[in-house]
Amino acid sequence: MRLTGAEITIQCLQEEGVEYVFGYPGGAVLHIYDALFNQDKVKHILVRHEQAALHAADAYARATGRPGVALVTSGPGVTNAVTGIATAYMDSIPMVVITGQVPTPAIGLDAFQEVDTVGITRPCVKHNFLVKQVDELAATIKKAFYVAASGRPGPVLVDIPKDVSQHLAEFSYPKTVSLRSYAPVNKGHSGQIKKAVQMLLEARRPMIYTGGGVILGDAAPALTRLVKSLGFPCTNTLMGLGGYPGTDPQFVGMLGMHGTYEANLAMQHCDVLLAVGARFDDRVIGNPQHFYSEERRIIHVDIDPSSISKRVRVDVPIVGNINDVLDEMQKLIDASAARPDAAALKDWWKQIGEWRTRDCLRYDRTSAIIKPQSVVEKLYEVTGGDAIITSDVGQHQMWAAQYYKFDKPRRWLNSGGLGTMGFGLPAAMGAQLAHPDATVACVTGEASIQMCIQELSTCKQYHLPVKIINLNNRYLGMVRQWQQILHGNRYSESYMDALPDFVKLAESYGHVGVRVEQPADVEPALREAFALKDRVVFMDFITDQTENVFPMVKAGQGLTEMLLGAEDL
Amino acid sequence: MEANRPMRHILSLLLENEAGALSRVAGLFSARGYNIESLTVAPTEDPTLSRMTVVTSGSEEVIEQITKQLNKLIDVVKVFDLQEGRHIERELMLVKVRAEGKDREELKRTADIFRGRIVDVTDRTYTIELTGPRDKLDAFLEAIDRGLILETVRTGASGIGRGEWILRV
Ligand SMILES: Cc1cc2nc3c(=O)[nH]c(=O)nc-3n(C[C@H](O)[C@H](O)[C@H](O)COP(=O)(O)OP(=O)(O)OC[C@H]3O[C@@H](n4cnc5c(N)ncnc54)[C@H](O)[C@@H]3O)c2cc1C
Ligand SMILES: Cc1ncc(C[n+]2csc(CCOP(=O)(O)OP(=O)(O)O)c2C)c(N)n1
Ligand SMILES: [Mg+2]
Numbered sequence: 177m178r179l180t181g182a183e184i185t186i187q188c189l190q191e192e193g194v195e196y197v198f199g200y201p202g203g204a205v206l207h208i209y210d211a212l213f214n215q216d217k218v219k220h221i222l223v224r225h226e227q228a229a230l231h232a233a234d235a236y237a238r239a240t241g242r243p244g245v246a247l248v249t250s251g252p253g254v255t256n257a258v259t260g261i262a263t264a265y266m267d268s269i270p271m272v273v274i275t276g277q278v279p280t281p282a283i284g285l286d287a288f289q290e291v292d293t294v295g296i297t298r299p300c301v302k303h304n305f306l307v308k309q310v311d312e313l314a315a316t317i318k319k320a321f322y323v324a325a326s327g328r329p330g331p332v333l334v335d336i337p338k339d340v341s342q343h344l345a346e347f348s349y350p351k352t353v354s355l356r357s358y359a360p361v362n363k364g365h366s367g368q369i370k371k372a373v374q375m376l377l378e379a380r381r382p383m384i385y386t387g388g389g390v391i392l393g394d395a396a397p398a399l400t401r402l403v404k405s406l407g408f409p410c411t412n413t414l415m416g417l418g419g420y421p422g423t424d425p426q427f428v429g430m431l432g433m434h435g436t437y438e439a440n441l442a443m444q445h446c447d448v449l450l451a452v453g454a455r456f457d458d459r460v461i462g463n464p465q466h467f468y469s470e471e472r473r474i475i476h477v478d479i480d481p482s483s484i485s486k487r488v489r490v491d492v493p494i495v496g497n498i499n500d501v502l503d504e505m506q507k508l509i510d511a512s513a514a515r516p517d518a519a520a521l522k523d524w525w526k527q528i529g530e531w532r533t534r535d536c537l538r539y540d541r542t543s544a545i546i547k548p549q550s551v552v553e554k555l556y557e558v559t560g561g562d563a564i565i566t567s568d569v570g571q572h573q574m575w576a577a578q579y580y581k582f583d584k585p586r587r588w589l590n591s592g593g594l595g596t597m598g599f600g601l602p603a604a605m606g607a608q609l610a611h612p613d614a615t616v617a618c619v620t621g622e623a624s625i626q627m628c629i630q631e632l633s634t635c636k637q638y639h640l641p642v643k644i645i646n647l648n649n650r651y652l653g654m655v656r657q658w659q660q661i662l663h664g665n666r667y668s669e670s671y672m673d674a675l676p677d678f679v680k681l682a683e684s685y686g687h688v689g690v691r692v693e694q695p696a697d698v699e700p701a702l703r704e705a706f707a708l709k710d711r712v713v714f715m716d717f718i719t720d721q722t723e724n725v726f727p728m729v730k731a732g733q734g735l736t737e738m739l740l741g742a743e744d745l
Numbered sequence: 746m747e748a749n750r751p752m753r754h755i756l757s758l759l760l761e762n763e764a765g766a767l768s769r770v771a772g773l774f775s776a777r778g779y780n781i782e783s784l785t786v787a788p789t790e791d792p793t794l795s796r797m798t799v800v801t802s803g804s805e806e807v808i809e810q811i812t813k814q815l816n817k818l819i820d821v822v823k824v825f826d827l828q829e830g831r832h833i834e835r836e837l838m839l840v841k842v843r844a845e846g847k848d849r850e851e852l853k854r855t856a857d858i859f860r861g862r863i864v865d866v867t868d869r870t871y872t873i874e875l876t877g878p879r880d881k882l883d884a885f886l887e888a889i890d891r892g893l894i895l896e897t898v899r900t901g902a903s904g905i906g907r908g909e910w911i912l913r914v
Contacts, residue, residue: 294765299776303819306765323819356914357761357822482813485806 181310181341182207185274188317189218191349194245196221196236196609197274198229202249203289204276207341221609221638224630226253228602230260231628234269234331235599235606238589239564241394243270243324244606250276250338251289254296259596261331262300266593267415268392270329272320273301279339280308293335302330310343315350322353327360328480329392360479364496364504372475372492373508375448380520381527382408383446385431388415388592389453389478395498396420396585399452402502405509407521409528411439413454414577415592422581423561428528429537432460433729434574437536438528440727440735444470445527451476453498456488457593458731464488466734477501536727536740537578546695548572548647548719551702552579555617555645558702563615564607566590568600568624571653574725576619598627604642605634615706617643622716623652623672632685635712643705644714646678649721657724661745682714691716749804753782755834755904757912758797758815759823762788766820770797773818779803779811783836783901794822794914798903822914831907837874838882839864841896844871848893859885870895878902 179187185208189197198221201209212220223229226248233244244264248257254275264271278287294306303323305316316334324332376382384406390399396419403410403426410420411431420427429436431443443449449472454460461467464487474490476483477498484493494501539549552575555563565580567573567590582588589607591599604618618625625646635642652670659667682689688711692701698717705713727738739745760766767786774781782800789796801811808826815824827834844852849871856863856873859881865872875885879902886897906912 295768298765298769298772355819358819480817482810482817486810489806 177347178344179347180207180211181313181336181343181345182211184310184313184345184347185317185336185341186211186215186218187347188314188349189245190215192321194218197245197247198223198233198236198606199247200226200229200249200253202253202276204250204278204338205247205253205341207338208247208274208276208336220247221605221634223602223634225628226256227260227598228605228628228631228634230257230271230273231263231596231599231602232606232609233271234260234264235566235589235603236610237264237269237271238603239586239607239610241586243272243321245272245274247274248276249289250278250293251291254291254293258296258300259598261297261333263591263594263596263599264331265300265302267388267591268329269331270324271331272317272324273331273333275333275335276341277306277335277337280337281339283337293333297333300331301333304333304335306335307337307340310340310345313340313345314347315353318350318353319355323355323358327358328483361495362479362497362500364477364494364501366504368492368494369501369504370508372450372494373505373512375473375475375492376406376450377509377512377514377516379408379448380517381445381447381524382406382450382516382521383442383448384408384410384450384452385413385443385454386410386416386419386452387413387454389498390416390419391585393453393479393498394585395453395502398499398502398506402506402509405506406516408516409442409525411435411443413457413460413592414590416454417577417588418582418585421583423583430577431735432457433462434578434725434727437534437727437738437740438531440729440738441531442528444734444736447472449474451490452502453478455483455486458487461488462729462733462735462737466737469734534740539723543695543720545720546692546698546717548575548649548717548723549579550695551645551647551698551717551719552576552619554699554702555619556580558699558706559615559617563587563617564589564611566600566603566607566616566618568618568620568627569595569597569654570621570624571649571657571723571725572619572621572624572647575647597624600624601628601631601642601644605631605638605640608640608642609638615643617645619645619647621653622646622648622650622675622678629681632682632687632712632714636686639710641708641710641712644712646714646716647719648675648678648716649719649723650675651721654725660724661728661739662730678714678716682712687712687714689714689716691718693718749806751802751804751807752828753800753802754808755827755832755902756799756801756812756815757825757827757904758799758821759789759912759914760795760797761820761822762793762795763820766795769818769820770799770815773814774801777814779807785901785903798901800902823912825912827904827906830910832904833907834878834902834904835876836879836882836902837876837900838885839898840873840875840886840894842871842873842889842893843869843895844893845869848890852889852893855885855888859888861885
């Protein structure tokens, strides 16, 4: 069967079982849009800005585990998409990005809407391709999906010149791919795993620290089984929340810059640390020299060798897929007669219990002004802890992470690595499309939401009834917090003046808007909003402007050097 | 502490002979702030593969990260640190020198001592070809009168393991 490159592209997406393509048309992709028009298997979601297409596709992937797909035109379509590509790259999200390019004879001539897409995106994709011949197209798209979703996932970009999308070729979709230069390792080294298990069973102050890899690798059940069978404390990174049940007593909360007191102290003082799918980020470990000041043995499980011993030296590196490695560990533990020293473990839990009594997430519950933390707590109650929560970047993001207890994976979708304001709303759209029956809420701030606010229009068009929880503090709150703590209260350009009336704004897009100003109204307003199952509700919570996120480890400081509240300032 | 001292390493790579592969490697070094002393690349007897030699320096930890990051590039098929075994390092240099009067004889003699060859001659210049490890080429440039050097072109190092050891797919 001879098809045009454009038809081949769409056929490939169908073969891959792609449900949705998030995109925006333009000259270089007109043939591809024409091919989309002639079929109805792959549905296209027309966003209002290419950045949003990428975030929505990315969130679709975060919510399902299947690669998200985005389609944009050359030139400005691509440059608008770059933020979204980099966001996905930093958080290792599987995605296939199809971009139009000027016709091959025009490449390099500064043609209309030409940019060097492969060059611009090279540092923020797992891999990219420029397809020069139509007969390479199907195999290239096959490779793109394979590379994006295997090993450490990531975005892969396929740049298709306009003439390639027009030319004809025989179509057959390859059944398999193999790349001689790319073969992710799944099974861990058995000798290393044995060593690790022995170390774990000898531990007196053990700690299990897990990250985004547990979510990406669908390993929450295996992790939970392991942690339960060992009886050890477990902490998650911002990206790993939901990888271990947030309401379980063995969970000590998130760790890191805004982690709990108990998680950070247990991390610092443990004698054996098992790190699983987490990459010792600078917002997690703080100053590595301070971290080294105490001796501990570290086991690190990661599918990407370059994540291991990058920022922190480890003793037992295990390269492999989490499910494979944890299964093997579990078998060894189950078969072993040895058990962790019960008395030592009891003492360790006692110590953790004492740290817990610091109640580091306490805040003023009697305040006459709405406390942002209380909104998240009420949101948790009203949604029964069972919503998909997306967020933007700032204080509200940290409060969402701290106060919404995620019991399941793929319920917490946020930009951790790049920290991209504007992620939240488009991400909510992607999540809602992925799970039409789920409750989806976007916890955002008045600054972040305005970075992709135009997507309220997309929500209208596709009937995506997401709920927007705007924690409106009239400040670039996280910036203001740093300025208060690190720059002598000089609030340079962190005040948001001339804010829109969000209620009217929501209404003008055809949605429901609500402003909430009294603490007593928070819960009823949330209940009402979530009862409106088929509407977008924009909830503008006027919150305490002076509230800060605690605990806080200042950049460059040690993990245990935490500010716990206003009294520490 | 030993491990933290920056050392010179010669990395040998096999990579897909594809447009863009070179810029992926070069981009990786600049994006992550790794040193490049030299980089050479050319296709191998198998036209689908290129062989690259990168001379870099860094602590053991940095070299380990460089190797891992290179391996992560989809176009990179194999990476080997030649420093780990016995190896041969060679570089080609072409030097154009002003060769007039008594300097002509002197330059020829020095070139001979370094096993260089004069490959082009005019009334006023010699072009000398020299191969060897970096130090030898440096030593030659030191040995002749600086003021006579008109132009130098160096390829950067190529490396290969000694004995029967080979790097292949
Ligand atoms: C305002 C702000 C504040 C922040 N504060 C904090 C904070 O207090 N605490 C915190 O934790 N983070 C915080 N972050 C996030 C931080 O920047 C990092 O994004 C995050 O810590 C990284 O999480 P991770 O280590 O789980 O790695 P991820 O980026 O999720 O990486 C996942 C790792 O798992 C590996 N992996 C993937 N799949 C598999 C598999 N199948 N098998 C094995 N391994 C696999 C990958 O190779 C990678 O190494 C903050 C971000 C922002 C924007
Ligand atoms: C695109 C982008 N620009 C700038 C920043 C830096 N930044 C981080 S948090 C923040 C303020 C966010 O304000 P808001 O959305 O109101 O959230 P708040 O912190 O007040 O809860 C800024 C500007 C960023 N993360 N992303
Ligand atoms: Mg704000």
